Amino acid sequence: xxxxxxxxxxxxxxxxxxxxxxxxxxxxxxxxxxxxxxxxxxxxxxxxxxxxxxx
Numbered sequence: 001x002x003x004x005x006x007x008x009x010x011x012x013x014x015x016x017x018x019x020x021x022x023x024x025x026x027x028x029x030x031x032x033x034x035x036x037x038x039x040x041x042x043x044x045x046x047x048x049x050x051x052x053x054x055x
Contacts, residue, residue: 003048007040009033023047 009018016036019027026047030036 005044007037009036009040020044020047 005020005022007018007020009016011017015029015031016033017027017029018036018040020040020043023044026040026043028036028039028043030039
C-alpha cells in the first residue's frame with residue numbers, strides 16, 4: 001500500500017520529535033534525524049494498519 005502523508009520533525013533538547021498532522025495522535029521521537037524518520041514511518045504504518053482492522 002502506497003500513500004503520502006505530511007511529516008513534521010522538530011529538534012528539542014532531548015533529540016528529535018516527529019508527528020503526522022493528518023493522523024491524530026501519530027507521533028514519535030528519536031535521537032537522530034535518521035532514527036526519528038524510521039520511527040515515524042513505522043508509526044504511520046501501524047496507525048494505518050489499525051484503521052484497516054476497524055479498531
